[in-house]
Amino acid sequence: MAVFRIERFTSLPAAESWRRVTDWERHAAQVPLTTITAPMGLPTGVGTVFVARTGVGPLAFDDPMEVVRWTPPAAGRAGLCRLEKRGSLVRGRASIDVYPTDSGSHVVWVEELGMRLLPRWCDPLIAGAGRRVFGRVLDSMLDRPAGRRP
Numbered sequence: 001m002a003v004f005r006i007e008r009f010t011s012l013p014a015a016e017s018w019r020r021v022t023d024w025e026r027h028a029a030q031v032p033l034t035t036i037t038a039p040m041g042l043p044t045g046v047g048t049v050f051v052a053r054t055g056v057g058p059l060a061f062d063d064p065m066e067v068v069r070w071t072p073p074a075a076g077r078a079g080l081c082r083l084e085k086r087g088s089l090v091r092g093r094a095s096i097d098v099y100p101t102d103s104g105s106h107v108v109w110v111e112e113l114g115m116r117l118l119p120r121w122c123d124p125l126i127a128g129a130g131r132r133v134f135g136r137v138l139d140s141m142l143d144r145p146a147g148r149r150p
Contacts, residue, residue: 001092002113002126006135010142011104014073018098020141021107022081024050030137033060045070063090073098073105089116107142109134 010017020026022044028036031054038050044067052063065083073079079098085091091114099106111130115122 002111002115002123002130004111004127004131004134006109006131006138008107008135008138008142009101009104010107012142014079014098014100014105017105017107017142018073018079021096021098021109021138023141026141027137028052030140031133061087061089063087065094073100076100085113090114091116107138109138 012020024038024044025036028034031052033056034052034054036050036052038044038048046067046069048067048070050065052065053060054063055061064086066086067081068084069080069082071077071080078100079096081096083094083096085093092112094109094111097108099108111134113126113130115126118126
């Protein structure tokens with residue numbers, strides 16, 4: 001499995017960071033050739049399923065995900081979201097944690113991805129690409145310049 005971790009610090013309060021990074025449809029605006037649909041609609045909670053579709057025409061694939069843990073931040077407590085990737089091509093899990101800090105919040109995103117059609121030696125390449133792509137997603141969603149701390 002390809003594994004990567006992204007961390008960002010922001011001056012946004014934890015509740016606002018959480019709201020932004022768990023706005024699933026908004027993720028698609030930052031990932032090329034991707035749309036995200038939440039067939040069950042909102043609000044999100046345990047059992048919510050949404051699908052990221054990436055590609056063009058017959059070269060597209062679906063990446064269905066299910067929320068298996070949903071604990072929004074509250075009263076100084078971290079927000080914890082766990083996703084299971086249940087696609088035929090992409091398998092694995094993701095976690096998005098939002099920790100309150102004295103100056104805002106600390107967001108930690110960890111992905112474990114298995115790509116069915118790719119050999120294991122591709123895992124470091126997938127992890128590197130994931131760090132870059134999803135790092136940009138986080139930067140955009142948190143409205144901060146790439147790679148900068150507040």
